[in-house]
Amino acid sequence: MPEYKLIYFNARGRAELARWIFAYSGIPYTDERFENDEWPEKKKSIEGGKVPVLRVDGHTLPQSLAIGRFLSKKAGLVPEDDLQAAACDALVDTIYELMTEMYKFTFPEKSEEEIKKPKAEYFTTHLEPFMTRLNKRLGEKKWFVSDKITWGDLAIGMFFGEMKGLYSEKLEKFPSTTCPYQQS
Ligand SMILES: N[C@@H](CCC(=O)N[C@@H](CS)C(=O)NCC(=O)O)C(=O)O
Structure with a gap:
């Protein structure tokens, strides 16, 4: 079994899906987290200067969705059927787009007034x-x-679990999507 190390901020963000895949599959890994004030120094050691990255026996894989797809293949979480596999990709891409938009006003450096609309x-x-x-x-x-x-499915659970924690009132109308999943 290769040695896996996932490197990211001490936050859910773009690393959380990989953590869910590791947790679901039971594949052992090191979850290396750092605080915001450690990032400028840490960034120097990360090729490309962005996280998450996954180190696999010394190789470095960037991009959260490439990491997610790679780990999902190892964990048997990618359908064998090509069309179903592409449907999974499309679903995860959509969830990531929604997540990116949500972060713009959830952890903003703007005033309440600016983010209201x-x-x-x-x-x-x-x-x-x-x-x-x-x-x-x-x-x-x-x-x-x-x-x-x-x-x-893990991406749905990961995103709506986080959203449920932040904006539960927005999800009440959609019980099928949120009931079976819990926040990690
Ligand atoms: N498309 C990339 C985006 C990576 C990205 O922008 N990461 C942010 C954290 S979520 C980052 O490293 N920010 C720090 C910086 O750019 O200095 C992915 O999905 O992994």
Whole structure:
């Protein structure tokens, strides 16, 4: 078994999906976290200067979604069917887009007044239409893409678990999407 080390801030962010995949699969790894004030020094040792990165026996893999897909293959969380595998990719890409938008007003360096409009628009224009489609497609099914759990399901759990902690009132209308998942 290779030695895995995941390097990221001491936060959920773009490393959390990889942590969920490790936790689900039981693959051992080192979860190396650092605080914000350590980042300028740490950045010097990271090729490309961005995190998360995954070190695999000395090789370095950047980009959170490449890391997620790589680990999911190892963990049997990518469907064998190419179309289903692509559906998983599309789902995870969409969730990451929503997550990126949400972070812009959730941990902003702007005033309440400045984020008021983008925040309101996010829920009505981005999140609710997506949740409506997702909730309808999930219905009574257990897993979103295939008849087995995939990394798309873990991404749903990861993102909506975080959102539930932050904006639970926005999710009450969508029980199929959020009920089976808990925040890690
Ligand atoms: N597309 C990349 C984005 C990586 C990224 O922007 N990481 C941020 C943290 S979420 C970072 O390293 N910020 C510190 C910096 O740019 O100095 C991914 O998904 O991994």
